[in-house]
Amino acid sequence: MNSLGRIFTGFVAALLEAWQELRIHKLRVLLSLIGVTIAVASLTTAVAAAGMAQQLMTEQLERNGRPALITTYAMNERGEQVPSVSPQVTEAFAKTAERFNVEYASMVSRSFGYQVSAQGATLDSEVMIVDPDYAPIHRIFAQHGRWLEAEDAQNLAPAVVVDRTLYQGLGLDQGSFPASVEMNAGNQKITVTVIGATSTKEGGLGGQLWMLPQTYDHWFAASAPLTDASYEMWVPIEGSEVLAAHFGSQMQTELPGYSVQSMRSDYLSWGADESLKQLALAAGGIAGVILLLGSLSLLNVAMVTMKQRIREVGIRRSFGATTGRVFFSVMMESIVATAVAGGLGVLISVAVVTNPKVISLVLGQGIDQMPGFPVGAALTGIGVSIAVGALTGVLPALVAARVRIVDAIRV
Amino acid sequence: MSGAQLLKLENVTRSVLMPDDSELHILNGISLSVSEGDHIAIVGRSGTGKSTLLNILGLLDRPTSGNLAWRGQDATRLSARRAAHARGRDLGFVFQQFNLLPGRTALENVMAPLMYATGRDFWRRRTLATEALEKVGLGARLDSMPQTLSGGEQQRVAIARALVRKPRVVLADEPTGALDVTTGRAVMELLDAATLESGAALITITHDINVAALAREQFRLEDGVLKGLAAEVAQ
Numbered sequence: 041m042n043s044l045g046r047i048f049t050g051f052v053a054a055l056l057e058a059w060q061e062l063r064i065h066k067l068r069v070l071l072s073l074i075g076v077t078i079a080v081a082s083l084t085t086a087v088a089a090a091g092m093a094q095q096l097m098t099e100q101l102e103r104n105g106r107p108a109l110i111t112t113y114a115m116n117e118r119g120e121q122v123p124s125v126s127p128q129v130t131e132a133f134a135k136t137a138e139r140f141n142v143e144y145a146s147m148v149s150r151s152f153g154y155q156v157s158a159q160g161a162t163l164d165s166e167v168m169i170v171d172p173d174y175a176p177i178h179r180i181f182a183q184h185g186r187w188l189e190a191e192d193a194q195n196l197a198p199a200v201v202v203d204r205t206l207y208q209g210l211g212l213d214q215g216s217f218p219a220s221v222e223m224n225a226g227n228q229k230i231t232v233t234v235i236g237a238t239s240t241k242e243g244g245l246g247g248q249l250w251m252l253p254q255t256y257d258h259w260f261a262a263s264a265p266l267t268d269a270s271y272e273m274w275v276p277i278e279g280s281e282v283l284a285a286h287f288g289s290q291m292q293t294e295l296p297g298y299s300v301q302s303m304r305s306d307y308l309s310w311g312a313d314e315s316l317k318q319l320a321l322a323a324g325g326i327a328g329v330i331l332l333l334g335s336l337s338l339l340n341v342a343m344v345t346m347k348q349r350i351r352e353v354g355i356r357r358s359f360g361a362t363t364g365r366v367f368f369s370v371m372m373e374s375i376v377a378t379a380v381a382g383g384l385g386v387l388i389s390v391a392v393v394t395n396p397k398v399i400s401l402v403l404g405q406g407i408d409q410m411p412g413f414p415v416g417a418a419l420t421g422i423g424v425s426i427a428v429g430a431l432t433g434v435l436p437a438l439v440a441a442r443v444r445i446v447d448a449i450r451v
Numbered sequence: 452m453s454g455a456q457l458l459k460l461e462n463v464t465r466s467v468l469m470p471d472d473s474e475l476h477i478l479n480g481i482s483l484s485v486s487e488g489d490h491i492a493i494v495g496r497s498g499t500g501k502s503t504l505l506n507i508l509g510l511l512d513r514p515t516s517g518n519l520a521w522r523g524q525d526a527t528r529l530s531a532r533r534a535a536h537a538r539g540r541d542l543g544f545v546f547q548q549f550n551l552l553p554g555r556t557a558l559e560n561v562m563a564p565l566m567y568a569t570g571r572d573f574w575r576r577r578t579l580a581t582e583a584l585e586k587v588g589l590g591a592r593l594d595s596m597p598q599t600l601s602g603g604e605q606q607r608v609a610i611a612r613a614l615v616r617k618p619r620v621v622l623a624d625e626p627t628g629a630l631d632v633t634t635g636r637a638v639m640e641l642l643d644a645a646t647l648e649s650g651a652a653l654i655t656i657t658h659d660i661n662v663a664a665l666a667r668e669q670f671r672l673e674d675g676v677l678k679g680l681a682a683e684v685a686q
């Protein structure tokens with residue numbers, strides 16, 4: 041207990057001494073720490089920006105299907121050039137998917153050239169014909185209202201989910217769901233029920249909307265029969281290649297007269313992940329060099345001032361400071377200083393990275409959904425500052441601890 | 452009428468190796484006993500080794516040969532750590548150049564030794580330091596920086612700092628050396644009275660015979676040995 045108390049008071053006292061020392065040399069400390077603040081700010085920014093870019097890019101890539109995505113086509117052997125769409129193929133896919141216990145599976149087809157209108161506004165749109173599982177497979181969700189469900193097939197009116205372009209362009213953001221809009225099917229006008237809206241947005245001017253295959257068959261197929269379809273499954277990455285092969289050959293046996301192809305088609309299977317890592321490494325490397333230079337100047341200042349403080353160390357030793365205590369105090373001084381400087385650097389980095397103006401300046405455009413500042417980057421910044429403090433503190437602390445009292449206090 | 456023995460030197464020598472590999476013998480066999488309540492003055496010309504002797508007495512330096520006992524224990528084998536604790540607990544230093552910590556107020560200077568204390572003394576350091584400064588008549592200058600104080604005032608801060616942990620021995624190396632005669636005398640009287648009151652031993656190094664006269668025992672350091680001054684006068 042007594043020795044614990046001694047360690048505790050020793051620790052508190054060393055912190056106090058370090059703080060006093062920093063307070064007295066405010067200006068010197070400030071100047072020598074600018075480098076550390078800048079370095080930590082840029083390092084944290086590099087790590088954070090890389091993390092956020094990674095997240096944005098991943099989200100973007102996963103819109104095309106999350107790993108592992110298996111895409112399946114069936115080509116009619118009568119020589120047609122596009123993947124067939126027929127009740128027979130759909131049924132064979134459903135059956136095989138059930139057999140393989142696939143959790144997420146969806147048909148995917150498109151139909152173009154629609155106009156959607158509400159409240160006097162009209163927008164071009166494409167129609168995506170998908171099953172309910174399409175949303176988890178593509179990491180999209182209804183930000184307003186709800187996504188499609190199997191029961192929507194029985195609705196008396198066609199149920200659709202719209203993207204952000206339609207949601208905003210048709211003024212749906214003014215009202216609530218479900219909402220009614222007009223859609224053309226050939227020359228006819230059909231009133232469809234919008235049950236939800238996603239946060240996604242296609243590149244072009246037009247919008248996008250999603251409906252179930254049954255809905256399309258019932259209301260739109262007559263005027264614009266589907267020309268082709270593919271079938272998607274989201275499965276665990278491990279063993280997905282083998283699964284694709286087995287799935288293909290199994291579905292093939294269900295579909296005489298067709299040729300079935302089943303393969304992985306998510307972005308990971310293309311191996312498209314390297315450029316970002318290299319960018320992050322380069323940015324981190326540059327920040328590392330700044331940090332090294334900052335630390336060196338910090339060390340330089342610390343060593344020069346240590347020489348002036350040798351007398352002070354001698355005085356303290358004369359009234360009872362042990363060498364261990366002297367070492368610890370000088371070390372704490374360095375760590376407290378760099379931790380404060382690094383903390384400031386992290387704050388600067390957060391302010392810069394999360395500033396919308398800065399982002400639109402860097403990217404040349406605003407982004408829809410800002411990912412949060414990565415906590416890991418902030419922790420990295422603080423951790424690095426403390427490490428720099430410890431590393432640059434060791435040398436002056438050693439010098440201070442090795443001071444011979446008699447020499448230090450000799451006039 | 453002396454109390455318990457604190458320091459005992461027997462035939463202590465101290466020599467240093469010069470850059471040209473020759474040995475410089477500074478102390479050549481010092482024997483001295485210091486007990487509680489003793490007031491000892493050591494006089495000697497410049498360069499005779501007074502500070503060297505005081506450093507040994509204050510456990511800041513070690514003898515080259517001879518015996519040094521600190522409170523009955525062999526101090527030549529004391530670890531650096533134990534010596535530091537002993538200095539903090541039982542020894543107080545007053546220097547010619549005051550040696551106040553720059554940039555710290557008078558109060559912070561007097562609190563500084565208590566940073567190496569444990570328990571109550573550490574947590575009550577502000578109160579203890581304030582009391583110590585009041586005792587030396589500087590209760591109104593707690594927040595003054597050293598450079599704004601006069602020489603005599605600075606030395607009084609140093610005395611408060613030396614006494615704040617209630618040491619058993621106070622070692623003063625030319626405490627009046629940087630002061631004019633009247634101020635020096637006042638400082639010496641303060642040091643004398645304060646140690647008399649606390650019962651601490653006081654060892655003062657000086658080249659001023661008048662300052663030495665205040666002590667009850669006087670020695671002259673010459674040729675590396677101590678000679679009793681009273682005996683010299685009697686001769």
Ligand SMILES: Nc1ncnc2c1ncn2[C@@H]1O[C@H](COP(=O)(O)OP(=O)(O)OP(=O)(O)O)[C@@H](O)[C@H]1O
Pocket residue numbers: 467469475477495496497498499500501502503504
């Ligand atoms: N570490 C050392 N290396 C070399 N010479 C030393 C060392 N320490 C002391 N000396 C020499 O020993 C002699 C005595 O030194 P000391 O400081 O003890 O003298 P002093 O009596 O206190 O003198 P003063 O009255 O001027 O303070 C001096 O000549 C000094 O130069």
Ligand SMILES: [Mg+2]
Pocket residue numbers: 501502503624
């Ligand atoms: Mg001297």
